[in-house]
Amino acid sequence: MSDVILEVRDLVKHFPIRKGVLFKKTVGQIKAVDGVSLDLHKGETLGIVGESGCGKSTLAKLLMNLEQPTAGSIRYQGRDVLKLSAAEQRKLRRNIQLVMQDPYTSLNPRMTVGDIIGEPFEIHTDAAPKGDRRRKVQELLDVVGLNPEHINRYPHQFSGGQRQRIGIARALALRPEIIVCDEPVSALDVSIQAQVMNLLDGLQRDFNLSYIFIAHDLSVVRHIADRVGVMYLGKMVELGTDDEIYDTPTHPYTQALLSAVPVPDPTARQHKTVIRLEGDVPSPANPPSGCRFRTRCWKAQEICATTPPLLQISAKSPHPSACHFAEIRDVVHAG
């Protein structure tokens, strides 16, 4: 798994905060994504976890070219995405697709399922000749485990899990190489969640897809991801294989996060040490100096306020971790 197909370097997205009625003045910046680097390899799943507002969806939108980065670069198959011509960009769009969280609002209620899934063919007319589209859509329905005869139905006639399958079918239409999944199963019940995850797993194997899989459910990510990145306030704080992150986390935030996950086993109550974080996540408009986690970190020292820690391997962290005092700690983790 060596061929990198997506290379992200120092990606930054700041949203201006504007005040005033007539002359909107920029009074500050929301630092939604603030210097994120990652590599995605062919055929792998990179999980991204982190709490609400840490910048996961913004990262997804940047990768999808739906937001313009403030700084940084994204290279797809070695080429700088931001410097491509419009035509080249459109072509690139075919190869990176998005599946969104909310199966209830991400589908147009007035379009039939056939039109929704076939929409990409309208935009990329060379992908399938007109006469062929209906058959292609039915094939796609079949691939995601829906009844091809339901091609003329509307989204409200499907359940949440089925709607998520429709979203996946649409994402598959143009045979992409990469699918960015932004909380694809978060809105679903456990039993349905499992169906959709199995589907994603199978499709990856069949089509050699690469996934960026964003979720806040750590056990879901553990199940599906080969590597995992942990985000906090716009920064990637730890990055490693799933075993490295879940079994030997070295960043205090990752450790706290893992220890807070409720384990579906009542016998774990007694011998579970939960690291309780105090307070709330600070505002991304005004993140703490130095290490952004320091205001909630039990290990924080003076250096943490003055020097931002780099995401790097160190003596006590065999995988990249952005903490001055990174050190392996075994926490009772998400089964």
Next chain:
Amino acid sequence: MTDIKVNTAPVLGTDGKAGQHLLEVENLHVEFRTRDGVAKVINGVSYHVDAGETLAVLGESGSGKSVTAQTIMGILDTPPGFVTGGAIRFRGKDLLTMPKDERRLVRGEGISMVFQDALSALNPVFTVGFQIAELFRKRRGMSRADGRKRAIELLDQVKIPAAATRINDYPHQFSGGMRQRVMIAMSLALDPEILIADEPTTALDVTVQAQIMDLLAEIRRERNMGMILITHDLGVVADVADRIAVMYAGRIVEQADVHSLYAKPCHPYTMALLDSLPRLDLKGQELNTIKGLPPNLLRIPSGCAFHPRCRMARDICSAERPALIQLGDRASACHFAEELVGRE
């Protein structure tokens, strides 16, 4: 079905009978009469809670967890929702047949509720201090100043930093976790004996969820309150529940103490639910799923509502509805309950 029974439960004295439960829901039936037809949403739910204990109500979306709670609180959306049978006894008295003003007193003082979405449950145009102080003024006849003082104490109890100044803030000025604390403070204001928490942490992050669940557990312990925790999170349940009631299509299909339920679930639905969780030893393998879809409440399957999705289903399952039968320390509504309880 034979088990529909309309308010035949005897109304007992205020103090109730010795040995009965603090809150008892018995054979509750609720339906929604909508344009598309009658949705039978609650089809004979029975559960009970006592002081100091936590009952977790677990079930998929749409299984009727919230509607049961709304009916207990007397805030069912009527119409379209109608109670068509059953009883809800608090201290032995049936809330469903109680005069309106008497019932209003139970709300807040006897039983109170914390909702999933605190922002929409709080009034956006008043400060949180004013909202809590009003409760004390209206229900306890306190002066504004005294109400305010109590409000600060309460916010302090739910660990809102700098409560004395935060009391002047509006709900939207609090973070999600802090808002949920305010909501909890409000629900505790009148010293309820039972707290119903409907998905109190579903909208929150895990680290904040852990804080809130800690807080609820601490308060329950200190006040010896009974708690009904509604959730679909099998992890949260394992962490805090004493007993669990599993709902499916508006019925309780299994009830047991938390340890037995996880160690040996005895209803095929509970078994399948626990089986479908991602587990470490299943990494890289297919997850177990429950085939099919949650039931359409306009057309609930005959017999056992779970039969179209059940791996064990036989002919009898679509023909006869299995009763919830007690077998030792647990209850299961499956035709094969005895076999399941007896298995190794």
